[in-house]
Amino acid sequence: MVFQSVALMIRSKGPDEFWKKRRIFKLAAHYVGRRRNCYSIAIRNVHRALAYATTGRKLKKEDMVELWKTRISGASEEHGLPYKHLNEGLHRSSILLNKKTLADLAIWEPFSFKALTQIAWTKMREDGDADAKAIDAVPPNNVFTGSSK
Amino acid sequence: MIVVRRLFQTFPTTGVVQGSRHFHRWLAPTLKTLNNRRKKMGPQEPSPRNTFAEWNYDAELYAFGQRLQEDFDKDALKQALLDQSFIQEQEHQQQEVGIEPGLEIQDNSKMSLEGDRLIQLYVEQYLSSTLPKLPKKYIRNIKAHLVNDEMLAYISKDLGMRDLIQRANYPVEEAVLARSFKSVIQALALSSGEDRACALVRDLVVSQLVGRDLTPFCTPDDPLEELKNHLKANGQEAPEPRLISVIGKNTILASYDVGMYSSKVMIGRGFGESADMAQSMACCDALWRAWDVGTKRKPLPFKLELLPLAKFAASTASP
């Protein structure tokens, strides 16, 4: 806005703050009490909530990774193979499935997941891994891992 | 502040006038006043789109055909979307004015009957050829789910037929929507042949089964008796239920796992909160496996070569 004279500048009230406040009130609509009705309180809470939301975006991803890990280890221990051996065995067999996919397979495709644990197990045995030898159960038969041995 | 809150619902999210740097100071009070006036007037009658001044019915009908990628005969489509109530209303108006009532136009009631026959026949033919092992009784259940007023009204509403139908009162009833849909199918059969009409029924009606669990339609009243009859008819031994496991037997969360065996081969497995429930689910499971309607069924095929409807009708009528 160009104020060509001092008189004009004094008279101009500037933009309508109703719309700015309305933007904040919309974000505070689900709050309780004065937090939703009084602007000066609402804006403080909205700013805090937005800051939480920013950090939450990262935390959510971390939480999901943790959940997938729990699920995969639960499912692989069902077949007698600890999670770390499953992870290592799959990597050595060049089966590069991520945690999300593995967790989904464990729930929805239990037989595919079982086949994966068997491959990982056999691979660890073939490589003669000291840790894997400690698994007391017998490894599965007739599993082909693609190694030359 | 309550006023402010109410305004949230009233005002558009982006009320910015294009090209200006901010909202004018007059905007909010104007919108408030308009809103207050609207409130004062109270709830208004719904205004159908086809009462608007710039409504071009012919163009809309053409667009409707184009949306479905079909070539409709214009008059046939017009008749298909003309409800009985519309003619009655027109004649009533003529009478009031003092003209001898009588219109040259025909409504869709006759067309809808023919369309209904076509849809029924095609859906039955499709289901009995894709689910050949399923007894007729259950095919009828699935058909009843697909070809009822509720489902057809839902489909026609999704196609945007609510505004195209000519009828007396505005919130269109389910029956009118369903009738018009049937007539549109018949209109297509008249315009571009029965095959196109059948293909449209397949794409619009039968496709409602995609991703749907068919087991609720195929659950017998007495599963054990049904399974016995089924096995007897196929020359197999009578079914034998066996308890595989019980989890938490003495708790309210008890879960039973029962297997069904015929000549020592497991043919079905069911779970339930009681042994009876698990047993009947095991019977159902065995039947669903035999009928190919269980959870492991293949997706419905949509590229099927089916018999012409007349031949199918003759084949079902003769025996």
Place this chain on the structure above:
Amino acid sequence: MTNLGMTECDRNAKQDALITDLKNKESSDFVVENLFLSCDLAMSTLKRVTQWQAFSRVWHLYDAKWQNPFDSAKLIIKHLQGLHKPFYHPMSDCGDMVVVTNTKDIALPGDEWKKRVYFHHTGYPGGASWTLAWELHEKDPTMIVKKAVYTGMDGNLQRRYTMQRLLLFPDDQVPDDIMENITNQIRAPRPVPKMMTEYPEDLMKSFPRVSQFPKDFVLK
């Protein structure tokens, strides 16, 4: 209870035979699968019972004899919270029941019986008390396992409800109605050694010895 068309005894025998049969056959066709079917608006009976089975509360038995209670607690917590299930979620109620027997025969590592101290405060001034592990074990032989499980879990609102699913017995005397619910046994991490007193006496006498005790040696 059932109309499965056979006597109880008959059924049990056949059931056992079938379970072994199933295990040998490993008929992949009939294993619990597709537990989570695609969602429809109304739940069909099939979906209801499959979900009922998937989320059923399994009862596990754990024999604490000769086991380290703190290692055991990790294992027990896993089953109590449902962490051993592939569809675990912290907000879904998928934990199982665990029945622990023989808690009086637990084995604490090293000199923990003498050195481990349990603290309690009544809330009144001067109400603090420190109890040694062996003292606590004498007072209540289930308490050490209970505390190990309780402190092994995160302190949240769910912890007390999870503890309600843990049943502890000092010996192997478990009421029949509880025993009937049990369908699984948790494998104990440590092998249980056989005590000298458990061998038959004639075997003990005939067992070759490197040297004999002197005749005037008094065995305590």
